[in-house]
Amino acid sequence: MSFDVAQIREDFPILHQEVHGKPLAYLDNAATAQKPRQVIDALARFYERDNGAVHRAVHALGARSTEAYEGARATVARSLGATDPREVVFVRGTTEAINLVAAAWGRSRVASGDELVITEMEHHSNIVPWQLLCDAVGARLRVVPVNDRGELLLEELDAILGAGTRLVAVTHVSNVLGTLNPVREIVERAHAAGALVLVDGAQGVPHMPVDVRELGCDFYAFSGHKVFAPTGIGALWARREILEELGPWQGGGGMIASVSFEKTTWAGVPERFEAGSPNTGGAVGLAAALEYLEAAGPGAVERHERALVEYAEPALRAIPGLRLIGEPADRASVLSFVMDGIHAHDLGTILDREGVAVRAGHHCAQPLMERYGVPATVRASFALYNTREDVDALVAGLHAAREIFGA
Amino acid sequence: MSDLRELYQTTILDHNRNPRNARRPVDSTCEARGDNPLCGDQVTLYATVEDGTIRDVGFEGSGCAISTAAASLMTERVKGMSVEEFVKLFDRYHELVTAPHGVETHASELGKLAVFEGVREFPMRVKCATLAWHTLRSALAGGDTVTTE
Incomplete structure (x- = not known):
């Protein structure tokens, strides 16, 4: 069609x-996008028929909500070309996704003297969490410059990458310049240097097909509200093997296996990273939006x-x-x-x-x-x-x- | 377009193009910086105060037409005023640009500053019209920075 x-x-x-x-x-639209009737209706339907507590209630509404929430996770995974829904963590948006990585991965995997690499065209949400991490662990933030046309200087990236580089965090599409960055190339270079790659996909998912396997990145973050879903919901995709190795970043209900005053053990992936009652309605809206986008092509x-x-x-x-x-x-x-x-x-x-x-x-x-x-x-x-x-x-x-x- | 003409009056456009007192007085006794994080406007106000009187005042910074003209017209107006008089004028001016539609203001007593009355039809621009005023008030009170957030 x-x-x-x-x-x-x-x-x-x-x-x-x-x-x-x-x-x-x-x-x-780069600030926030509008919502199609299909998303608005999905939200109304959810709250009119299905709303219940996720992952704990034994009653019918709880079961339906859990099914809707986990179904939404599978939809997000599919829309990103990921095969395993457990690689998707629901968050409030791109900002929270990046803060999650900076906290759960950064605090345990970045040490004093290590380097993190960002670019000159990043949104504050892909700058400040890394500055906070650097301040906390004594790491150094390096910045890949852009040329006058607004393109990343990849030779500068090569010069910056080294044995101490832990992560390259780069935006998929610049929210100011519209530059579509060569993520695959950046990933190849970063991986060759032994660094992981986080992609800020806030301006990616609403505008083009995204396939995290093809991009080769390790983390991909995006916001629901820019992709025709409600505010307050977004997703972090991360490689399963990375998530499995990480401890939690926030504590609370839903992210534990068992709690005692002597010892608390963590839930599996991705629940470990989703403390507290989740934004179930938001997740339902996000799934509806991604399905809408999929139908539009x-x-x-x-x-x-x-x-x-x-x-x-x-x-x-x-x-x-x-x-x-x-x-x-x-x-x-x-x-x-x-x-x-x-x-x-x-x-x-x-x-x-x-x-x-x-x-x-x-x-x-x-x-x-x-x-x-x-x-x-x-x-x-x-x-x-x-x-x-x-x-x-x-x-x-x-x-x-x-x-x-x-x- | 009529309310836009009301907002962007000739006087405002003139002071935007040729701001008055856009300089730092050599003998300034106080200063403060004001930021509007929403749009990136920033202004620094300098004043020379002697015996409670604003002998000289100037500003530097970058901003939109409304904030530049507001700084320019304010500095023109308050030079020679006592700090107390400035604070009173501040309140009148604030009322002028924020009064709800239909509510009486004292525009006629404000002289040239009355050109900012159109701002109240544009709530998103009130911060532009008041940034320099807040900043000067802070400078005179011994503060150093203000933001409109």
């Missing part, structure tokens, strides 16, 4: 509204969004005074730019009045903003439901901004 954006849009009730009297053009979604980027790029470039930030050869779904004489924040306000929702700011990537010498950018980010009309509204809004500012 061919990809039909009009039909996709029918599935997203929120898109069919006016904002400040203009049709909504939602281009802030991640490959078709990727082609649709690439076509939008290719349509938007020259249109934006034609606006006098507009400068795109980063022009990577391999770009996915994100365009950042600045305009002469008009601050990103003012552009954001003016675009909003034109019905166009974008992000204006530093996008939780202050080191990258510093690299390009800009305090803030405007970011337009696409999802499977966006159209050329959305791009046209963006371009018209930018012309309106020039008019207001007399630029």
Whole structure:
């Protein structure tokens, strides 16, 4: 079946509204994406029929909830190309997934003098947890720079990698530049140096087929809310053999085998990493969202969004005074730019009045903003439901901004 | 587009393009830095205070049109004022940009600062209009940094 954006849009009730009297053009998908009817209905169905305590209640609702929760885990695994659902840990989102790895793996496997490698284009959530880890254990954080086009300098990675490197943490797709990073190549180089690789997939899963086996990475993290599921749910995929070796990172109910005041033993994988009552409804919503994406076809979604980027790029470039930030050869779904004489924040306000929702700011990537010498950018980010009309509204809004500012 | 014109008035655009007092007074006696972590705006306010009077005031930083013009127009206005008068003016100004729609403000008493009345229709921009004011108040009170969060 061919990809039909009009039909996709029918599935997203929120898109069919006016904002400040203009049709909504939602281009802030890298921040959070909208939810299809299928996800909203799955949540309603779960809370109307099935909600019960997971993994403990003997009654029917408990059994149904447990089945739904574990079924969702299997769906996440399948959507990432993983064969074993036990490799999937439910978390609040990408941020929590990375903090989990920094705590459970980092505190036990990284020692004083070791090195962790990140890149200049990371989101704060793939910087700060590693800084905290480095401070705690006395390790050193190294940073792979980007070139002016917004691509990673892999030769610099080679120079940084060494016997002391424990981990390379890299984003799959830059949330500011849209750069699609060569994860396979990075994994090969890191593994050759004996380091593990964590991929921040927050901007990956919503926009393209993801296969963790093909990527070869050791950890892959993503957020539900950016992939058309509710907020407060996400997943960490990690190789089973790594998870099996790790101790817990949070204590509580659900993550133990037995507890006594003398000795407590841990549950197996992945329960060991899921202390407390889980976000069952969120997991159900996440599974529904991933099934929705699977039906739309991640490959078709990727082609649709690439076509939008290719349509938007020259249109934006034609606006006098507009400068795109980063022009990577391999770009996915994100365009950042600045305009002469008009601050990103003012552009954001003016675009909003034109019905166009974008992000204006530093996008939780202050080191990258510093690299390009800009305090803030405007970011337009696409999802499977966006159209050329959305791009046209963006371009018209930018012309309106020039008019207001007399630029 | 009319409320946008209301927000981006000629005076605001002028002070954005040509900010007044965008400098550090050589003899400044106090300073503070203000950050708006939401959008990355940052401003440093400097003031020269003698006998409870703001003899000179200036600012440095980078920000949007609203925050730049707010800093510029504020410094123009408060030079020569006593610290007490500034604090009173701060309250009036704050009321101007935050009063709910339909609620009376004292815009007419605020002179040029009345151009910021349009901000109250844009709740997301109140922090832009008040960053420099909070920062100067902090500087005068002996603080060193403020954030709008």
